[in-house]
Amino acid sequence: MTKIKDIELGEFPLLLAPMEDVSDPPFRAVCKAGGADLMYTEFVSSEGLIRDAFKSRQKLDIFEYERPIGIQLFGSDIETMAECARITSAVSPDLIDINYGCPVKQVACRGAGAALLQDIPKMVKMTEAVVKATHLPVTVKTRLGWDDSTRNVEEVAERLQDIGIEALTIHGRTRVQMYKGDADWNLIGKIKDNPRIRIPIFGNGDIDSPEKALEYKNRYGVDGIMIGRASIGYPWIFNEIKHFLKTGEKLEAPTIADRVDVCRKHVEFSVRWKGERLGIVEMRRHYASYFKGIDGAKAFRNRLVQVPTLSEVEEILQEIAATYDAVPA
Structure with missing residues (x-):
């Protein structure tokens, strides 16, 4: 111990x-x-x-x-x-x-x-x-x-x-x-x-x-x-x-749905703690890492770092989940 x-x-x-x-x-x-x-x-x-x-x-x-x-x-x-x-x-x-x-x-x-x-x-x-x-x-x-x-x-x-x-x-x-x-x-x-x-x-x-x-x-x-x-x-x-x-065994990698779910929880907490404007702005540094290595995700990331409201972020996250439909990352 x-x-x-x-x-x-x-x-x-x-x-x-x-x-x-x-x-x-x-x-x-x-x-x-x-x-x-x-x-x-x-x-x-x-x-x-x-x-x-x-x-x-x-x-x-x-x-x-x-x-x-x-x-x-x-x-x-x-x-x-x-x-x-x-x-x-x-x-x-x-x-x-x-x-x-x-x-x-x-x-x-x-x-x-x-x-x-x-x-x-x-x-x-x-x-x-x-x-x-x-x-x-x-x-x-x-x-x-x-x-x-x-x-x-x-x-x-x-x-x-x-x-x-x-x-x-x-x-x-x-x-x-x-x-x-x-x-x-x-x-x-x-x-x-x-x-x-x-x-x-x-x-x-x-x-x-x-x-x-x-x-x-x-x-x-x-x-x-x-x-x-x-x-x-x-x-x-x-x-x-x-x-x-x-x-000695590796866990399954998180699915796209897993990534979206945790990213959503992260951004929602960020907004609760800092307020919507600052919470959204300061989350922008994290999006590239959450969706790193996923084919075709760049366009979604570019949109995420531009929208100013939580509702818009959540809409894009829902779109990501629907597009990839739990394909392993």
Whole structure:
């Protein structure tokens, strides 16, 4: 049984990655239904939360059916991060995660996210401040290092464990790599094999099939896997991996009707949570993924990203279902 402090996650948990502009409550809902064992919110700006910015506050919205759920924070100021941990604790997530892995310029070039990989002493102080500011378990997500000459995640793992984090997720790329090239899990496996490490180690990067999940589980010995981009438009991946790990057999691929049904639930939740205008606009980034690889679907996708109302979206989805009539994807 893999546990984060007292949170039981099962034998080999599958985690939904915190993804900006993706991992909102509507997306998390379909991933929970698809089998995700632990989910994280979009990452929340500590500076925005202190300013009481609406977008940052809204990211603290969590629902009982999502549990266990973690809220992820990022920032560059130690005291601000500690204060945000106190604010976040008040909404009662199951844990708080610190983002030391985001590579994008808007985050890293402001001294947050993966930038802290260039200043391990500050990372340690910030983490310790967050741990002391909350009664909740604190976890961390990070990368191998800033670049290939500074792959310092082994030091990070030991030092952050020593000051109280309860789990560590490692993305198998450096910050300089961004999302290019193949994820390197060798250091992740080495950290898991380190006799000093007693907290769960989760691997992240490039897991996009049940076969690869099983291969990496066996090869690197991690306690679980975090899945990000492969779940966008395909929340079935969690249950597909679970079934394959348990039986060695692959589940049937979702039919077009399945895709339409889950996409409809996603967009309806998006509209309920954000209002029709914003809910429709922000769903547009998902349609290509829901209907990826389906012959002739491009014309439908082009229409979906242009219509402004929920009723029009649902009409097009009904048309897709009728056109393909449950043909396997």
